[in-house]
Amino acid sequence: MLKYEHIMFDMDGTFIDSRNFHGLAFQRYFKSLGKAVDMEAVKDALGVTVADIFHRIGITGAEEERAFDHLAEFYKTGAADDLIAQIPFGPHAKETFRVLHQAGYRMSIVTNSFTELAEKILELHELQEYFAEVAGADRHSLDKEGRCRAILGKYGVAADRALYVGDAERDIEIANTIGCDACFADVPIGWAKDPEALVHRLAPAYVIRGLGELQALLT
Structure with missing residues (x-):
């Protein structure tokens, strides 16, 4: 399971x-x-x-x-x-998406970039087949929480059966508010200003130093 x-x-x-x-x-x-x-x-x-x-x-x-x-x-x-x-990917990121997809996980992207850009990134890096949804920001809103809730609602997934993986404080706050598990990507390319304080205050279920660690956690 x-x-x-x-x-x-x-x-x-x-x-x-x-x-x-x-x-x-x-x-x-x-x-x-x-x-x-x-x-x-x-x-x-x-x-x-x-x-x-x-x-x-x-x-x-x-x-x-x-x-x-x-x-x-x-x-x-x-x-x-x-x-x-030419956008650099984190180590083992592409391999991790392939492994999780093959294991049967349904995955989505929730980003504050435009949907058109996110879709083009996945297309040019040959990753689009691994993701069920790409939910980018609209013209004036950064309502990631709303987009996460909409995805779970669309697929009939209870919050406690979902995982949100992000690198910033707001990502972990969203996961906690929705009620899904949070995975904090404490990675060199991340945007978190104070990772240690983030982990102490928000207590994510997982902390990873690279996306490749998800393979051991989830498969």
């Missing part, structure tokens, strides 16, 4: 090292809009909503709505494919 009926994974910082990618991709994207943006300004804006990034660059109002549509097309039409193909 499998330990869980569904495993949800955060993406950025959990199994991909995407800081440099996002900086380069947004800089290219803004250039396509005719806006010259300094790389440091882009990197300083990462970690918030896409709308917040637009506002910091000076894109607001009707221009903001057009920019959202353009960003989705930017990813879907391959304008950043070369950058996506």
